[in-house]
Amino acid sequence: MKIQNSNFPYPPTLLTFPTLxxxxxxxxxxxxxxxxxxxxxxxxxxxxxxxxxxAGVWLLVLLVLPTLLILEISLVPGLRLxxxxxxxxxxxxxxxxxxxxxxxxWRSLVFAVGxxxxxxxxxxxxxxxxxxxxxxxxxxxxxxxxxxxxxxxxLLRAYAWTTILRPSGVLNGMLTAIGLPAQNWLNTPTAVFxxxxxxxxxYMVLILYASLEKLDIRLLEAAADLGATPRQCFWKITVPQTxxxxxxxxxxxxxxxxxxxxxxxxxxxxSSMNISRLIYNQFLGPTRAWGFGSALSMVLILAVSxxxxxxxxxxxxxxxxxx
Amino acid sequence: xxxxxxxVTGLAAANCRQNLAGPPAGGGANDGTLHIYTWANYTDDxxxxxxxxxxxxxxxxxxxxxxxxxxxxxxxxxxxxxxxxYPSDYMVSEMLELGLLTELxxxxxxxxxxxxxxxxxxxxxxxxxxxxxxxxxxxxxxxNHEASPGEPTDWNFLWxxxxxxxxxxxxxxxxRETLGATLKSLGYSYxxxxxxxxxAAYNRLxxxxxxIAAFKTTGFENELLSGDLSVxxxxxxxxxxxxxxxxxxxxxxxxxxxxxxTDTLAIPATAPNVDAAYQWINFLLxxxxxxxxxxxxxxxxxxxxxFDQLPAxxxxxxDLYPPEAVLxxxxxxxxxxxxxxxxxxxxxxxxxxx
Numbered sequence: 001m002k003i004q005n006s007n008f009p010y011p012p013t014l015l016t017f018p019t020l021x022x023x024x025x026x027x028x029x030x031x032x033x034x035x036x037x038x039x040x041x042x043x044x045x046x047x048x049x050x051x052x053x054x055a056g057v058w059l060l061v062l063l064v065l066p067t068l069l070i071l072e073i074s075l076v077p078g079l080r081l082x083x084x085x086x087x088x089x090x091x092x093x094x095x096x097x098x099x100x101x102x103x104x105x106w107r108s109l110v111f112a113v114g115x116x117x118x119x120x121x122x123x124x125x126x127x128x129x130x131x132x133x134x135x136x137x138x139x140x141x142x143x144x145x146x147x148x149x150x151x152x153x154x155l156l157r158a159y160a161w162t163t164i165l166r167p168s169g170v171l172n173g174m175l176t177a178i179g180l181p182a183q184n185w186l187n188t189p190t191a192v193f194x195x196x197x198x199x200x201x202x203y204m205v206l207i208l209y210a211s212l213e214k215l216d217i218r219l220l221e222a223a224a225d226l227g228a229t230p231r232q233c234f235w236k237i238t239v240p241q242t243x244x245x246x247x248x249x250x251x252x253x254x255x256x257x258x259x260x261x262x263x264x265x266x267x268x269x270x271s272s273m274n275i276s277r278l279i280y281n282q283f284l285g286p287t288r289a290w291g292f293g294s295a296l297s298m299v300l301i302l303a304v305s306x307x308x309x310x311x312x313x314x315x316x317x318x319x320x321x322x323x
Numbered sequence: 324x325x326x327x328x329x330x331v332t333g334l335a336a337a338n339c340r341q342n343l344a345g346p347p348a349g350g351g352a353n354d355g356t357l358h359i360y361t362w363a364n365y366t367d368d369x370x371x372x373x374x375x376x377x378x379x380x381x382x383x384x385x386x387x388x389x390x391x392x393x394x395x396x397x398x399x400x401x402x403x404x405x406x407x408x409y410p411s412d413y414m415v416s417e418m419l420e421l422g423l424l425t426e427l428x429x430x431x432x433x434x435x436x437x438x439x440x441x442x443x444x445x446x447x448x449x450x451x452x453x454x455x456x457x458x459x460x461x462x463x464x465x466x467n468h469e470a471s472p473g474e475p476t477d478w479n480f481l482w483x484x485x486x487x488x489x490x491x492x493x494x495x496x497x498x499r500e501t502l503g504a505t506l507k508s509l510g511y512s513y514x515x516x517x518x519x520x521x522x523a524a525y526n527r528l529x530x531x532x533x534x535i536a537a538f539k540t541t542g543f544e545n546e547l548l549s550g551d552l553s554v555x556x557x558x559x560x561x562x563x564x565x566x567x568x569x570x571x572x573x574x575x576x577x578x579x580x581x582x583x584x585t586d587t588l589a590i591p592a593t594a595p596n597v598d599a600a601y602q603w604i605n606f607l608l609x610x611x612x613x614x615x616x617x618x619x620x621x622x623x624x625x626x627x628x629x630f631d632q633l634p635a636x637x638x639x640x641x642d643l644y645p646p647e648a649v650l651x652x653x654x655x656x657x658x659x660x661x662x663x664x665x666x667x668x669x670x671x672x673x674x675x676x677x
Contacts, residue, residue, distance in 0.1 A: 286391060
């Protein structure tokens with residue numbers, strides 16, 4: 001939301017919208033004391049309701065209510081489906097504090113932070129080159145080529161990595177061909193980092209590209225004219241100017257990797273239990289501890305909400321300062 | 324809406340499409356279609372088409388990949404979507420406790436007398452009052468003999484060769500099977516209620532854990548074929564299909580005993596179209612139908628009359644029908660007491676999350 005709009009609740013087009021749906025009050029109204037605006041005012045709510053209603057109902061029924069239900073279930077300690085339960089309590093949340101579960105949460109965070117950092121390190125140069133250095137007429141094509149893998153299922157892409165990473169796989173074929181030692185990365189945390197970074201790199205590049213594209217080249221030219229080295233230009237102009245984009249891309253990748261299920265399951269092997277797999281096991285595994293699973297879900301929802309709050313606070317700054 | 328749903332399910336039945344998705348649209352309605360919820364590869368187009376031809380009842384098959392997924396869907400409101408489900412032995416006991424199964428009217432079932440003696444009065448469901456045994460099998464070791472440091476004969480092979488097999492082993496992502504096999508390797512029962520025994524099994528599994536590549540119930544086949552894995556713990560139904568596909572693959576039922584599992588036919592307590600469900604059970608109990616299915620789908624039948632009609636090659640397949648001596652040492656997995664369940668669960672979480 002741009003600040004310039006803040007004293008003007010609806011774009012002008014919305015003001016005219018209700019008149020399409022409700023009959024206009026005739027011009028020769030018997031109460032001429034009312035101005036046109038007065039007569040329209042009570043119906044102002046119709047526009048937002050019509051526009052926001054469908055999505056609002058959708059979100060209420062499919063997001064808000066289920067989340068509240070999860071919250072309720074999480075407050076029943078030891079709840080197992082089909083078994084009588086005791087009253088409400090915080091037992092499920094206290095259970096999360098056991099070392100084994102804290103280890104799982106810690107591992108999920110390491111996977112998420114690590115792969116976000118790798119995405120940023122690899123994605124920034126690509127986005128920089130695409131936005132500022134690549135030939136103009138190839139730019140869109142290159143961008144499409146980069147995000148093309150996203151058009152296939154994430155499950156298939158993760159599965160393809162098992163073929164690449166397994167000991168007799170494509171990667172080791174290439175490594176041994178150029179005289180490097182073979183690696184056994186499948187079913188290790190390394191494979192999880194590789195898979196997550198690969199899966200979410202296109203998102204990183206897309207957002208950074210959008211941010212870098214808006215970078216004012218004249219600032220760089222002015223700095224160069226005034227004697228700044230390329231390194232100074234990069235750290236004093238490019239990075240600060242695109243910081244909101246970097247924050248937005250990093251937080252988005254962080255949220256996605258934190259809750260990813262497919263990559264750790266297929267590539268991580270025995271040492272890759274993360275929070276989303278743990279939640280899955282509580283609901284569909286042998287224990288069927290729905291109460292504990294719901295508490296874990298609430299923790300994940302809270303962590304992601306926090307990241308989104310940071311995203312709105314810091315990631316969106318450029319639009320605010322623009323306005 | 325109702326009309327279009329009927330058209331869609333009709334089309335689906337014509338192809339006997341196997342859905343991995345949720346309950347079918349309009350599945351709750353008693354629309355004359357038989358909705359079946361089963362394991363992958365337990366039905367095929369021929370079986371469904373023959374049934375439809377015989378009875379005029381269209382068949383729609385949905386697939387689950389674990390008993391727990393099936394139970395959860397039924398409890399979460401899918402109980403009126405399916406007329407026939409295929410729970411395993413221990414799940415039959417559990418669903419009985421939860422009151423989720425219909426008590427079978429055995430006067431409406433023909434062919435129960437054809438069941439092998441072993442399944443006439445199973446521990447998980449006395450007198451088959453709520454379930455009919457459909458097929459059975461074992462859980463053992465599937466290995467690629469070109470990639471294995473020897474021929475395994477027992478569970479201990481994994482521990483004895485752990486250095487050579489390091490990260491070349493997968494075990495089932497199944498708490499009772501994997502901890503149970505470890506209990507068995509120590510000479511204890513799969514169904515131990517003794518905390519000291521369960522803890523000993525946990526410590527033994529923890530010793531092997533650094534050498535286990537992954538806990539997987541499916542998806543290990545390609546790596547086993549390529550030789551990147553040497554040994555995978557597997558259900559006999561999956562394993563035998565692979566041994567028939569590739570000569571390097573061998574299946575072994577461990578000497579100290581394996582788990583014996585039975586998958587059954589049952590009718591949910593709130594099932595629609597119960598008549599069709601009984602017709603399906605009777606259809607599958609017919610010796611000709613059952614033996615034809617076994618020949619196509621590679622599972623062991625609990626039906627003596629069907630077994631007698633099988634070609635000698637299948638009757639003598641020791642992977643499918645192990646010798647009596649091995650069977651005698653094997654056990655079915657049954658529910659343990661609540662304290663032991665919690666202990667199994669706690670140790671399993673420690674092993675898989677470490």
